[in-house]
Amino acid sequence: MPLAGILVAEGAESKLYYADFLGIPAIVKDRVQKDYRVEELDREIRTVRTKKEARILATASENGLNVPRVLLVEDHRLVMSRLPGITLLELMRMNDVAKETFSKAGRLLQGLHALNIAHGDYTPINIIVDVHGEVWAIDFGLADFTNSVEDKAIDLILMKRSLDHDQFAEFMKGYSGKSKASSVVAERAKEIEKRGRYQVRTLA
Amino acid sequence: MAILGIESSAHTLGVGVSEGGRILANEKMMYKIEDKGVIPAKAADLHAENARIAVEAALGKAGLSIRDIAGVGYTKGPGMGPCLRVGQLIARTISVDNSIPITQVNHAVGHIEVARHLSRAKDPLVIYVSGGNSQILGLVDAPFRHYHVFGETLDIGIGNMLDGFARAAKLNPAWGSSVARLAKGGRYIDMPYTVKGMDFTFTGLLTHATNALRSNPHRDVAYSLQETSFAMLCEAAERALMLTGKNTILVCGGVAQSERLRQMVSTMAISHSVRSFVAPDEYNADNGAMIALVAEKMLDHGMECALADCDINQRYRVDSAEIRW
Numbered sequence: 001m002p003l004a005g006i007l008v009a010e011g012a013e014s015k016l017y018y019a020d021f022l023g024i025p026a027i028v029k030d031r032v033q034k035d036y037r038v039e040e041l042d043r044e045i046r047t048v049r050t051k052k053e054a055r056i057l058a059t060a061s062e063n064g065l066n067v068p069r070v071l072l073v074e075d076h077r078l079v080m081s082r083l084p085g086i087t088l089l090e091l092m093r094m095n096d097v098a099k100e101t102f103s104k105a106g107r108l109l110q111g112l113h114a115l116n117i118a119h120g121d122y123t124p125i126n127i128i129v130d131v132h133g134e135v136w137a138i139d140f141g142l143a144d145f146t147n148s149v150e151d152k153a154i155d156l157i158l159m160k161r162s163l164d165h166d167q168f169a170e171f172m173k174g175y176s177g178k179s180k181a182s183s184v185v186a187e188r189a190k191e192i193e194k195r196g197r198y199q200v201r202t203l204a
Numbered sequence: 205m206a207i208l209g210i211e212s213s214a215h216t217l218g219v220g221v222s223e224g225g226r227i228l229a230n231e232k233m234m235y236k237i238e239d240k241g242v243i244p245a246k247a248a249d250l251h252a253e254n255a256r257i258a259v260e261a262a263l264g265k266a267g268l269s270i271r272d273i274a275g276v277g278y279t280k281g282p283g284m285g286p287c288l289r290v291g292q293l294i295a296r297t298i299s300v301d302n303s304i305p306i307t308q309v310n311h312a313v314g315h316i317e318v319a320r321h322l323s324r325a326k327d328p329l330v331i332y333v334s335g336g337n338s339q340i341l342g343l344v345d346a347p348f349r350h351y352h353v354f355g356e357t358l359d360i361g362i363g364n365m366l367d368g369f370a371r372a373a374k375l376n377p378a379w380g381s382s383v384a385r386l387a388k389g390g391r392y393i394d395m396p397y398t399v400k401g402m403d404f405t406f407t408g409l410l411t412h413a414t415n416a417l418r419s420n421p422h423r424d425v426a427y428s429l430q431e432t433s434f435a436m437l438c439e440a441a442e443r444a445l446m447l448t449g450k451n452t453i454l455v456c457g458g459v460a461q462s463e464r465l466r467q468m469v470s471t472m473a474i475s476h477s478v479r480s481f482v483a484p485d486e487y488n489a490d491n492g493a494m495i496a497l498v499a500e501k502m503l504d505h506g507m508e509c510a511l512a513d514c515d516i517n518q519r520y521r522v523d524s525a526e527i528r529w
Contacts, residue, residue, distance in 0.1 A: 012446040013439070034442075036471040037435040040392040120401065142401060 013049075013141065018082065021071050025082040029053075029141075032076075046076035049141070054078055056117055056143050065111045066136040083138065085130035089162075092124055102167050104135040106174025109155055110182055112137065118151040119143050123162045153188040160189070205274030206266065207503065208259070208298065209496025212291030213283025213311045214335070215242045217251040219262035220493030221273075222500045225321065228266035230486060230493035233258050241367070248286035255294045262492065270302060275508075277499020280308035281520030282336065288516040296514060305508040307499050308515075310525035312337060312457075314494035316351060317527075319456040319483035321497060328481070329354075329450040331441050331469065332522075334457035335363035338437065340402055340444045341522065349527045354444040355402025362433055363459045365406040369429055372414040373422050380462055383426050387464075390427020393420055397432055402443050404436045434465045438472050445476060453480040460488045501529050 005017030005028050017028040031046040050073060057080065060067040068080035088105065091097050105127050112119060119126070120142030128136040144151065156175070160168050176182045206228065211218035215235040221228040233254045235247040263270060278295035281288055292308075299306035316330050330341040330351065338361045344352035360368075366380035375382040396412050398405045413429040441453065453473050459465060466482050473480035487494055502508075505528040 012443040034435075034439075034472070035475060036438050036468040038392050038431050041395075041397070041431060041435060044394070045397060 011141070013046075019079070021079050024071065025084075026071055026079050027068070027082045029078045029080065030076065043076075050076050050078050052145075053140050053143065056140050056145065059115055059145075060112060060117060060137075063111070063115055065115075066108060066134060067140070068136070068138060083128045083130065083136050085128040085136065088124035088127040088129055088135075091129055097129075097167075098133060099170050101129055101133065101135060102163070102170035103174030104133075105159075106171040107177070108135055108137055108174075109159075110175045110177065110179065113152045113155070113185065114179075114181070116145055116147045117143055118146050118148070119155050120151075122155040122159050124159075149185055149188045150192070152185045153192055156186065156189040157192060206268055206272055207496050207500040208262070208273050208276045208295075209309070209314075209492045209494070209499050210259075210276070210278040210291045210295045211311070211314070211490055211492045211495045212248075212251050212287050212294075213279045213281065214287060214490060215247050216490040217254050217258050217291070218490055218492030218495070219258045220491060220496040221262050221266040221268065222493065222496035223266075225497065225500070227493045227497065228268070229262040229264075230491050231258055231262040231265060232489075232491060242284065244284040244286045247284070248290050251287060251290040252293075255290070258492075259294070259298070270298070273298070273302065273304060275305045275307065275499060275503045277307045277309045277495050277502065279311045279314065279495055280515070281517035282311055283516075283518060285516065285518050288518065292514060292516050296511065299511065305503055306511065306514060307502045307507055307509050309495045309498045309502065310520055310522055311490075312339070312522035313351065313525050313527070314498050315456045315483070315487070316341065316454070316522075317498050317501070318487045318491075318494035319454045319481065322483060322487070323452065323454060323481035325452040325454060325479075325481060327450060328452040328454040329441065329445055329448060331437060331453065331455045331460075332457045333362050333437065333455070333459035333465070335367065335459075336361040337457065337522075338362040338404070338406075338459075339522065340437075340441050342444070342448055342450060343527065350525060351522050351527065353523050354447070355404070355440045358400075358403050358405045359407045360410070362406060362437065363457075365410045365433065366429075366459070368410050369413050369426070373417055373426065380430070380459055383430060384462060384464060386423055387427040387430050388423070390421075390423040390425075392431060393424050393428045395428050395432040397436060399436050399439050402440045402447075404440055406433060409433060430462075430464060434462075434468050437465070438468050441469070442472055442476075445478065451478050453478060454483070455480065456483045456488060458488055458490070461485050505529055 005019035009016040014031045054073040072079035126139045206223040209220045217233045220230045276298045278291045332339045338357040340355040341351040396408045416425045
């Protein structure tokens, strides 16, 4: 199905288009063909990842979490509702972030982890803040269904590297609440940071 | 003045000479790998026996005598302990005998820097692939200038993975060349593909491929193993490329001798309008010239090592080595 749209972003594995889907403002994520790998492998990677991403988004939506709604899945193409708002990263650059925004981002991640979803790239560029100050998570391209404490802890570490001390403290208030599971993940994050590799591998 | 470099991290004893960034000699003597792989103690014994011959051969090739040598460098690691110790001893002896400064070089930095030097690239994205290593790297200035690891194997190096498969398929292992020959004309069968962000793993793939040998034509398994593992490297590198916006990709290390890998990286680079460069095979295999070249830069930048501080480190990480130039 040819979907008219304006190219708005190009990542390593996909192109993003703004489009209109049956009157709904939509975003189309198209995992593009890679000529360097054999066709069979290429097709498999693109369709499997697209299906998985759609399943993760649908699971999060059904459980009332703020993520884009899946409108259509087609081979290597995913059509999602477009969220009005700007990224947390842009907001931080304008020095205009309400304290609650960070704790809301923490609570959203806790919600995902409770569903055994690790985001894989939970950083301010993948968080949208709308006009009501509500927080939404986007780009589940690296996300996975997992009950691994380690995978979830990586989400915390990535966010910690992107925030200053106070911002991360707010974030953790939202993430932890009174949850036992959350404190296990937070403890693991501290442990991982103590391992040599993550000290050496600073964020470039 | 010329600088002598000694490389002995594995089965190759390499002695190179560099002067003003020009490579004047690159002599090698190799321990013959049989089906059991490298036996570190035996390789070390052979390196010790060959030490004098190799050093003299390199000096002869460069048309120099030992009195023309102004400094010496050796591989500190990573590598096999007994082998590294022999190189260190050769370098120490030359340093003391001739009262010249000594410096210790990271093996991976050697491979990367010789490729960067020859390509004249200032700030490339590097794909370093060898037996024990598989990393995607680039220069970063903080907290000190070094090759930052953007992504790497979380278990074994791609070369060891290909060698492991070669042994299971009863082929002679050598940086995947025998696997590449077997793979010619193969058909693709499903293989586990594991890229996590910019990191990747190979053991699951190796186990799967080894088991697949029982019920599939060997040629198809070799083909699929090669296609899958190289595609994983390319995808991780592609992500790093998008993240860093660098304009050149360098491929180096033993597995960089693979034609198919070169072709895939080149295709990927072209699709992003960036340049790709592969080091000549002479420098992809272990060699002393790369150690001489880096030792010369280090000595030029005040990185001489006191004799008492010279040691070896089997797990010397590339991202802990300072690049002052």
